[in-house]
């Protein structure tokens with residue numbers, strides 16, 4: 001795709017990234033775990049669903065506006081940015097470009113703890129009008145964790161997204177083959193050299209996946225529900241648990257007083273063989289009811305995917321790799337292209353489905369292809 005051409009879909013941005021990014025960066029961004037079964041399922045499961053559109057409803061005006069966390073976070077659309085680590089590998093502006101594009105699109109950005117731009121610099125780029133949440137891992141050193149929380153609070157991040165599916169990094173074989181590590185000109189901007197040196201493992205170590213070894217040394221594998229309580233004790237920010245797939249855990253999460261659940265399989269990068277997120281969503285929505293927000297990420301590449309997730313009960317969806325592909329294409333402008341494409345596709349899909357606002361979206365809009373086919377036989 002030449003730069004002068006119009007980008008028509010997210011997959012085109014991915015194709016561009018595949019041919020323009022260094023192999024070790026593209027492989028790191030695109031990989032799933034093991035045989036990448038769940039990676040394929042995250043897309044395939046959307047393909048197994050069908051819409052039953054409604055007709056003769058006035059769709060001349062479409063409102064994509066949504067409010068999250070009990071009305072405290074209003075957004076122009078329910079399409080938001082998932083946290084992805086090390087964005088400066090995709091474009092020199094990295095997280096700064098993402099933060100600017102998010103603000104320009106009135107979208108919400110979740111910043112990864114493992115960013116190549118600091119919490120403070122991203123906040124400045126996102127600005128007063130921007131909406132930003134901070135993604136947190138709990139580190140072996142609780143002082144490091146508490147310090148990150150404090151910095152996020154002071155920099156105007158309005159929620160903490162606690163990732164709970166990564167006690168250790170999943171097995172990404174391309175990274176092992178490539179000996180993946182952070183390029184030497186970049187650094188994990190939220191940690192001091194001493195934080196990382198203390199573990200004796202450096203992210204630039206030249207063995208296997210340098211990342212996996214580094215993560216194993218940093219992240220606290222002893223994490224349990226008591227640590228959710230600990231986090232609540234050190235912050236007043238709302239807490240969203242990211243990486244919930246089981247309805248039982250969703251119920252526990254609500255019982256522990258979290259304000260949101262992000263149904264996620266980490267872009268199929270952790271345990272291979274788990275369900276696609278769009279398959280896991282209905283059970284979690286049923287378990288949670290209206291007791292907290294439920295969001296989804298994983299494999300969202302089309303406005304029609306967004307529509308399916310919202311119809312099945314997600315309040316908002318998050319995209320990870322599409323933002324990286326946008327960054328690789330054209331930095332801030334590329335991320336805006338990705339977000340705008342998805343927003344326009346969602347609007348069109350809603351009109352064609354007979355819906356003019358998000359409140360019109362109900363599970364009856366979506367049927368499983370197999371159920372629907374059998375019912376007609």
Ligand SMILES: Cc1cc2nc3c(=O)[nH]c(=O)nc-3n(C[C@H](O)[C@H](O)[C@H](O)COP(=O)(O)O)c2cc1C
Nearest residue numbers: 029082083084085112163266267298299319320321
């Ligand atoms: C390259 C990459 C880096 C990621 N880094 C993080 C991270 O630092 N923290 C986190 O909670 N999730 C991380 N994720 C998971 C994403 O937040 C999200 O769950 C996933 O990418 C959504 O799937 P999608 O890429 O198909 O949209 C990462 C995903 C990718 C692809």
Ligand SMILES: O=C(O)C(=O)c1ccccc1
Nearest residue numbers: 085114166211215266269
């Ligand atoms: O690569 C990832 O998926 C990821 O989430 C991660 C986790 C810890 C450090 C860097 C990236």
